[in-house]
Amino acid sequence: MKTTMKPTGYLIIFISISFLLMLVYITADQHVPQAGEWKAGDTQIVSQIGVITGNEYKPWFEPIWAPPNSEIETFLFSLQAAIGAIIVGYFIGYNKGKKEASKM
C-alpha cells in the first residue's frame, strides 16, 4: 500500500531548508581564520578565540598523551576506522551470507 506524505512532512523539509539558509545567512559576514592546508577545524578555534576575546587563550590543561607525530596520529585514526569497519563489515557479510544460504 502506497501512502502519500502528510503536509507536516513538507513543513519539516521547509524548516530544514530554512535552517540551512539561516546558517549561511547569519555567518556570511563572519571572517573565518584559515587553518590552511586542510588542517582540522579545531586549530581554527585557537585563533578565533584570540580574535573574539582580544586575548590569546592558553589551555589550562594539556592532553595526558598525544601522538608524537602526524604519522602516528593518522595511524591511530585509521585504526579507529578499521575497528568500526570490521564490525560493520562482519554484520553485513554474516547476514548476507546467512540470507543467501537460506535461499539454497
Add this chain to the structure above:
Amino acid sequence: MHIAEGFLPHPWWEIWFGLSIPVVAYGIWKLKKAIREDPALKPTLALAGAFAFVLSALKIPSVTGSCSHPTGTGLGAIMFGPAITSVLGSIVLLFQALLLAHGGITTLGANIFSMGIVGPIIAWFVYVACVKSRMNFYATIFLAAFLGDMATYVTTSVQLALAFPAATGGVIASFKAFLAIFSITQIPLAIIEGIVTASLFKYIKDLRPDILIKLKVIEAPVSEGIVQ
C-alpha cells in the same frame, strides 16, 4: 572537530559534565535493561557503536579549507533512542580523547553533550516527526542523520560562545563567529553522513528487516507501506 583539551575554562567544563553525566547514567541503565530483556540485541548495538567509530574517524576536507568529521550517532539514535546513543557516543569520545588527543578529558562532558546527547535527540525527534508525517523511509533517515550532525556542531558553537563571549557583541557575536567555523564546514559532511546512514539502513532492511521491526523502526510487512 571536538572542543580540545583545556579549552573550556571554569565553570563551563564542570557545567557540561554536570548535564551529561545523568543522561549517560540513564543511558547505561537503559542499555543494560535492553540487553537483559533481549541479549540478541548485542550485535545491533555493536553495529551502531561501530558505525559511530568509523564515521567519527573520517577527517574529510570541506568547503572552508579545513577538515572535519561526521558523528555517526544518527543510526544509534534512530534504532535505540538518544539515551543509549549517549553511551555509544561517550565510548567513541573517550577513545579519541585518550589515544588521539582529539577532544579531551576536561572537555569530555561538553563533547558528550553536543555529540552524544543533543545530536541524537534532534536526530530522534526528526525521525519521529518524519515517520508521523509518512515521509519516505530513506528521506526520513537522511534528514534525521543530517540534522543530528548539524545540531551537534551548532551546540559546540553555543558551548564555545558561552565560554568566550566577544569583547564587543557578547555571546551572540561570539556564537556567529564560531558558527561560521563549525556549521559551514559541516554542511557537506552532514550530507555525506545522511547518505551513508540511509545506505546502511537499506542494507539492514534488505538483510535483517526483523531487527528493524523488533526495534519499531519499520512496521511488520503487512503494513510496511505506511513508513516505506
